[in-house]
Amino acid sequence: MHTIFSEGVEKLKQDVESFMEEFVYPNESVYEKQLNEGNSRWSIPPIIEELKNKAKQRGLWNLFLPNAHEETGLSNYEYAPLCELMGRSLIGPEVFNCNPPDSGNMEILLRYGNHEQKEKWLKPLLAGEIRSCFVMTEPQVASSDATNIEGSIQRDGEEYVINAKKWWSTGAIDPRCKVAIFMGKSDKHALKHEQQSMVLVPMDSPGVKIVRYLPVFGYDHAPIGHAEIHFENVRVPVSNILYKEGKGFEIAQARLGPGRIHHCMRAIGAAERAIELLCKRAKERIAFGSTLAEKDVIKEIIAESRIEIDQARLLTLHAAHKMDSEGAKAARKEIAMIKIAVPRASINVIDRAIQVFGGAGVTEDFPLAAHWANARTLRILDGPDQVHLRDIGRLELKK
Numbered sequence: 573m574h575t576i577f578s579e580g581v582e583k584l585k586q587d588v589e590s591f592m593e594e595f596v597y598p599n600e601s602v603y604e605k606q607l608n609e610g611n612s613r614w615s616i617p618p619i620i621e622e623l624k625n626k627a628k629q630r631g632l633w634n635l636f637l638p639n640a641h642e643e644t645g646l647s648n649y650e651y652a653p654l655c656e657l658m659g660r661s662l663i664g665p666e667v668f669n670c671n672p673p674d675s676g677n678m679e680i681l682l683r684y685g686n687h688e689q690k691e692k693w694l695k696p697l698l699a700g701e702i703r704s705c706f707v708m709t710e711p712q713v714a715s716s717d718a719t720n721i722e723g724s725i726q727r728d729g730e731e732y733v734i735n736a737k738k739w740w741s742t743g744a745i746d747p748r749c750k751v752a753i754f755m756g757k758s759d760k761h762a763l764k765h766e767q768q769s770m771v772l773v774p775m776d777s778p779g780v781k782i783v784r785y786l787p788v789f790g791y792d793h794a795p796i797g798h799a800e801i802h803f804e805n806v807r808v809p810v811s812n813i814l815y816k817e818g819k820g821f822e823i824a825q826a827r828l829g830p831g832r833i834h835h836c837m838r839a840i841g842a843a844e845r846a847i848e849l850l851c852k853r854a855k856e857r858i859a860f861g862s863t864l865a866e867k868d869v870i871k872e873i874i875a876e877s878r879i880e881i882d883q884a885r886l887l888t889l890h891a892a893h894k895m896d897s898e899g900a901k902a903a904r905k906e907i908a909m910i911k912i913a914v915p916r917a918s919i920n921v922i923d924r925a926i927q928v929f930g931g932a933g934v935t936e937d938f939p940l941a942a943h944w945a946n947a948r949t950l951r952i953l954d955g956p957d958q959v960h961l962r963d964i965g966r967l968e969l970k971k
């Protein structure tokens with residue numbers, strides 16, 4: 573398998589890389605400082621909007637959307653090195669308007685939204701003016717099996733009435749979040765995979781109550797956050813249905829292919845950042861008479877890390893190529909494989925870097941601890957490991 577990119581993609585790679593060096597990394601601490609200085613950690617640090625404007629002006633915008641970018645029209649394979657670069661920083665993806673869950677939500681709207689829905693929600697999302705959330709998971713049921721979802725969507729004349737307890741709705745607390753893509757059951761008597769629908773719910777609808785934020789290993793992920801939300805007799809017009817009643821499961825499946833592969837691309841970027849930091853630190857830090865880098869045991873963990881990153885990247889590019897050439901459905905085994913292999917590799921590499929940093933590694937002075945916490949969640953969200961392993965095993969047995 574070759575990993576050569578066109579001249580256009582190489583140029584974009586250089587542009588994204590320079591942008592990261594010049595504007596993103598130096599402003600990570602500014603972002604954190606502004607968050608702490610504001611009235612609350614749930615208000616938007618001005619630096620992020622400044623950076624978004626800069627990226628937009630340079631055409632480094634919405635690159636995740638296959639063929640949406642007229643000049644570039646990137647495939648998943650071509651987007652991989654760019655997404656990886658963005659993933660090196662926790663604020664990177666948003667700067668380029670390529671952050672989840674908005675990127676996945678924009679893809680849904682593009683593919684399944686009607687003209688009015690696109691005008692109202694997709695346009696401002698593509699412009700980075702508003703944000704959105706994806707509301708599926710529920711505390712009371714095992715949500716890795718989406719057929720368990722209980723939240724109800726009941727038709728009442730020309731409106732739907734929505735009742736549900738949801739949690740882990742990423743982005744819902746962000747004051748810029750204006751719309752939720754809500755998944756619930758609209759017909760309990762339909763076939764198992766046709767009971768669910770997706771409905772657009774404006775976040776200011778009466779009855780939408782953000783109950784609390786959910787920290788990740790103590791990180792609040794402000795100002796974006798993950799919310800528990802209760803929907804109490806929320807009413808939306810029937811025209812807010814996405815695609816058709818009973819198509820929620822189908823839409824969720826379509827969303828997950830690109831969503832998972834993008835998570836993996838970013839996780840490789842996080843691992844690259846970690847190995848780079850690890851090497852720099854190992855060259856500078858002296859213990860027991862020599863730098864850490866001079867010790868064979870450290871060389872060994874650097875080597876293990878390089879092997880794991882490159883394996884993870886090749887597997888991801890392979891999955892991306894298969895998605896591009898045969899579609900997400902045909903590539904489901906490859907997508908499941910990277911969803912297992914890449915978070916594992918990324919967690920291993922970041923963990924080794926933390927070890928080499930000693931006490932400094934677990935502080936917020938370096939991005940390692942935050943990246944580790946993020947990478948660890950990838951073994952749970954968008955399908956936990958066990959479900960992907962089951963699917964890979966099943967497909968292999970079938971073969």
Ligand SMILES: Cc1cc2nc3c(=O)[nH]c(=O)nc-3n(C[C@H](O)[C@H](O)[C@H](O)COP(=O)(O)OP(=O)(O)OC[C@H]3O[C@@H](n4cnc5c(N)ncnc54)[C@H](O)[C@@H]3O)c2cc1C
Nearest residue numbers: 706707708709714715716740741742949953954955956958
């Ligand atoms: C940081 C973060 C962000 C998230 N963002 C969103 C979001 O924006 N929107 C949203 O709707 N959800 C979101 N989620 C929720 C996430 O998608 C769910 O947590 C995930 O799907 C698992 O569902 P669950 O938590 O109900 O776990 P459960 O379904 O209860 O599963 C628990 C465990 O059971 C085991 N298990 C499950 N099935 C099997 C099986 N077949 N065989 C063996 N073992 C099995 C696995 O170990 C699994 O981890 C987010 C989660 C996190 C942590």
